[in-house]
Amino acid sequence: MISVNVIDVIVPNFKRRLSGVTATVVRLAPLQARMIPLAVAAPSMPPDIPQVPLWSLPLMSRRGPSGWRVWHARRNVEMIGGLALRHLLGKRLRLVFTSASQRHHTGLTRWLIRRMDVVIATSEKTAAYLERPARVIRHGIDNTTFSPAADRGAVRARLGLAPDGLLIGCYGRIRAQKGTDLFVEAALRLCAAFPDLRAVVMGRAQPKDAAFLDDLRQRVRAAGMEHRILFRDEVPVWEMPDWYRALDVYVAPQRWEGFGLTPLEAMACGVPVVAADVGAFRELVAEGETGFVVDAGSAERLERAAAELLADPARLDRFRAAARTHVERQFDIHTEAGALVAIYQRLLAEEDA
Structure with a gap:
């Protein structure tokens, strides 16, 4: 643990359970x-x-090492915490809020957002739902951690998957909002069309x-596909890169999404993506590349798009190479981190209003 009195930027994360x-x-x-100092x-x-x-x-000192401190919230409860520290306890805080939500906000959320010093949106679509100007900073990926496989077959064998044939995947919470049923429906049809395909x-x-x-x-059992459409439990985040590397195509079938990192993680691993038009997916995927x-x-549109790639090995290889290059050039996490730090530094340097 670090003493809060030597910190310029505090990032609250008040939710214990894993989330995006x-x-x-x-x-x-x-x-x-x-x-x-963060x-x-x-x-x-x-x-x-x-x-x-x-x-x-x-209990932290009223003033930070630079005079002001920055409080960067990403949830309502964290905005409330920052406001309480500033107005009830007199802490010198500049308040930042990042919104990833693509929906109309409640009255409480709108009230909280109006009281932030800076608002950041993770996509242009998200910014359109905010009732005040916002800086768009898209999420990035650690392109060292998420990288293509040198030997896809060896990765599959390590994960207990068949090393040969085609493989598609869908990762994340299993629920209707995430479209898991749409993926399963598409996978059933694709497995019938491609004898060497697993999901x-x-x-x-x-x-x-x-x-x-x-x-x-x-x-899946009723279709006799239980040996080809596999269900696996959630794994720790540090194991996720190999699960992407094992794939030929990643499918993001969500019915609703705030931003959605999984397509970026997949593309960083050299895996083409078929995604529903929700969240920031249209801003992340280079269509047709x-x-x-x-x-x-x-499910039918997901199936058709995936089939286009699975049926054409040469095109699939081109998409693999383009996916990795695209993320390296456009969505590196160091760019995201640097853009946020530039905002913090500007706020710390501001004179009293």
């Missing part, structure tokens, strides 16, 4: 801490993440979605 927001904080904080305030974080104790926040569904279903998962498993974006809610 938490994953973003875990990816960015170590990089940003090399550029500026730490995370959270109930649970990996030990290698720079952290300050939650209990130290009300992997990997992720965690919450108790309320257990019946949804059971129904998907039953549909690194993958395809199709109308949301349609």
Whole structure:
């Protein structure tokens, strides 16, 4: 743990359970801490993440090392925490909020956002839902951690998958919002069309979605495809790159998404993507070069787009190479981290209003 009194930037993460927001904080904080005195305030974080104790926040000095401190929130409860520290306890905080949501906000959220000093959106679509100007900073990927396989067959063997043939995958929470049923429906049709194709569904279903998962498993068994459409439990984040590297095509079938990192992670591993037109996917995928974006809610469109790639090995190879180059050039996490730090530095340098 680090003393909060030597920190210029505090990144609260008040949710204990793993989420997309938490994953973003875990990816960015170590990089940003090399550029500026920054730490995370959270109930649970990996030990290698720079952290300050939650209990130290009300007790921290009113002024930070640079006079002001920056408080970078990504949830309502964290915006409320920053406002309480500033207005109730008199801490000199500049408040930043990042929004990834693509929906109309509640009255409370709009009220909180109006009180932030800077608002950041993770995509142009997200910025359109905000009722005030926002700086667009897209998420990036660690292109060292997420990288193509030198030997895809060896990676598959290590994961207990068949080393030969074609493989498609869909990763993340298993629920209707994530479109897991659409992927399974598309995979059933694709497996019937491509005799050497297998599919992997990997992720965690919450108790309320257990019946949804059971129904998907039953549909696969009823079709006699249980040895070709595989269900795997969620794995730790550090194991995810190999699960992407094993694939020929990654499918992102969501019905709704805020931003959505999985297509970037897949493309960074040299895997083309077929994605529904939700979240930031249209801004992430280079249409007809690194993958395809199709109308949301349609298993048939997902199937057709994936089939175009699976049926043409030469085209699939071109898309693989283009996917990796695209992410390296456009979505490197160091670019995201640097853009955020530039905002922090500007806020720290501002005179009193």
